[in-house]
Amino acid sequence: MEKAHAHCDIPCGIYSDHPSQMAADTVVKMVEKITALPTDGSADEILQARNSFVRMVMVKEQHAELCKRELLILWTDYFKPEHLEKYPNLHDQIWKAAKLCSRNKQEINMQAARQLQEAVHEIGHIFVETKK
Amino acid sequence: MEKAHAHCDIPCGIYSDHPSQMAADTVVKMVEKITALPTDGSADEILQARNSFVRMVMVKEQHAELCKRELLILWTDYFKPEHLEKYPNLHDQIWKAAKLCSRNKQEINMQAARQLQEAVHEIGHIFVETKK
């Protein structure tokens, strides 16, 4: 079984598509949980929901940023000229996925979250292909 | 297939043993690379080796710390009382693995690095068992 993970620029040859996928999954989960928060109830229930709202927006922000950073680690540190020859659209694909990360910070939008998850999945697929 | 990963304390139910394993693998890799650095050569070769030495010690330090943090996320956030009943030695196992992280910061020692990798692997095995 392969054990690969993102990272340290030594270079150590240890890269992975997992961290970006985890981050995208977390963004989806946060959108799901935010939209499920109660909007009325007792004073205390509303207070608890507002506490959760702030925390979930923060986690969404951090994981959308993390997702972007992990994709960019693969792009700048892992991918080599020979990969680009085989996947000439790679630059643009990463660029658009990074812009989706920003959009998921700016909105609470399940469609955008799912698009990010899919974009990250496709880049992960290319990553795995080039590792073979 | 479910994709689970470590983390955010919302709680979001997304945990993974991968980050701790990646970090332990990186510690092993750094010990390997540090001990392979040339100790003599031209003035420039020595300078480059000294640059690498500082950087690799820093990366070893950061990933030993990261490994400790990821193990502690599993311990404090993921594991529940029912898991402890099934694995009564878990507290001690995590504690000793965390102490191995510190030891790998303090030394450049392949045996200690391998012990950490194994300790993390065993905790990962328990994690996977409890997810079933």
Add this chain to the structure above:
Amino acid sequence: MEKAHAHCDIPCGIYSDHPSQMAADTVVKMVEKITALPTDGSADEILQARNSFVRMVMVKEQHAELCKRELLILWTDYFKPEHLEKYPNLHDQIWKAAKLCSRNKQEINMQAARQLQEAVHEIGHIFVETKK
């Protein structure tokens, strides 16, 4: 007078129970201040209260996390096997205090905040006893 403080894994032998107590006190203070925020008033008063709410939830989050981290530094770096023999319940006590940190992130709950303060105080007591 002894000067001891938490920390750096060199190891430097400098540990303290103060940082965890400071962090727990701050969580209590934030719960106090959050529940005292006005819920109505002029448009500007409501805006200012909402600004304070977001900031206080963030500070509560950070200090509950800091409290957990400081407790775990004592657990993984300071406490030795001989301390565990004398305080066989220590693993469990730290584990439960760490879970209280998470609970104080997830809720705005004075009872939970006071429980954390007390749990940290008891661990601090053990720390001081073992330093004698």
Add this chain to the structure above:
Amino acid sequence: MEKAHAHCDIPCGIYSDHPSQMAADTVVKMVEKITALPTDGSADEILQARNSFVRMVMVKEQHAELCKRELLILWTDYFKPEHLEKYPNLHDQIWKAAKLCSRNKQEINMQAARQLQEAVHEIGHIFVETKK
């Protein structure tokens, strides 16, 4: 023309008043954007505005802190005794500007934001004068 910027304490002689000005400008921008957020609309519009509110308060907080830090870098690392002789009020000017940073965290207040911008501008003017 030399390009100088704030920073690293090597010392490297590279300082700049730009980062503090950028940070103050960002605080002003956030106050502007926060006060322009819609307070009613469809359920989704209100949700999106609440997402933006949390994010903008966080960015205001971070850039007010950044502004303070950059001013303090100039104060502690760049300014020398001979500058103080020429600008005997400098200590007090920095101190008051730093307190304005805190005030801009605590409030959503365009007047306070503009005062910060001006205070930073004046300190930048002294910086540029002493570089001549």
Add this chain to the structure above:
Amino acid sequence: MEKAHAHCDIPCGIYSDHPSQMAADTVVKMVEKITALPTDGSADEILQARNSFVRMVMVKEQHAELCKRELLILWTDYFKPEHLEKYPNLHDQIWKAAKLCSRNKQEINMQAARQLQEAVHEIGHIFVETKK
């Protein structure tokens, strides 16, 4: 005079090429200072030089990373499809500049440092052109 700076993803429309240029200049300065460190002298002089060496390698690492991050902020957050139409080579230019950042971490090499400074300068030129 325009005041523009890199950053926060709100989006706030405040971007700048200064931070990336500052970071590249710092890398150059560190290479210069590292290669000027004395390699012999009294025991104390050697000790001081070794302290400086570690610190300068760390600062070089941090600013090469900062340079990469600032370039990627411009790439993912500032540049729009219409800019790419006008500068079809932009993706590749950013990618190569980011790889130069990594190379400057891995080596102590004035030629590589100067190449980074130039690459950043050219991207800054495009940035300024698109702001007109």
Add this chain to the structure above:
Amino acid sequence: MEKAHAHCDIPCGIYSDHPSQMAADTVVKMVEKITALPTDGSADEILQARNSFVRMVMVKEQHAELCKRELLILWTDYFKPEHLEKYPNLHDQIWKAAKLCSRNKQEINMQAARQLQEAVHEIGHIFVETKK
């Protein structure tokens, strides 16, 4: 018993001189340990000493920075105009202590480390006096 600690700018009224003193003590400890490192021995002993050297210089750097930051938190957030009237030299005292933090980064120098410890102690004394 008073419980006071440095920090969060809410403001929460919780400040302490402990963190700056802990940080200064750590700088002293690092200088002590660095100068006690063996300079010869077996190849492995030299390797271990070099690992320790890099780590201790990093910890000295971080705690000299932390010391500066904690002093500046007291200066910008805790001290009020009435304190300055009573301690008219306070601005200058903080400024010089901050410069000593930088000096302790730049050198491995027990005299400078002791001066920092004393400067922090004196500021701590003023802090305690103003809390009465």
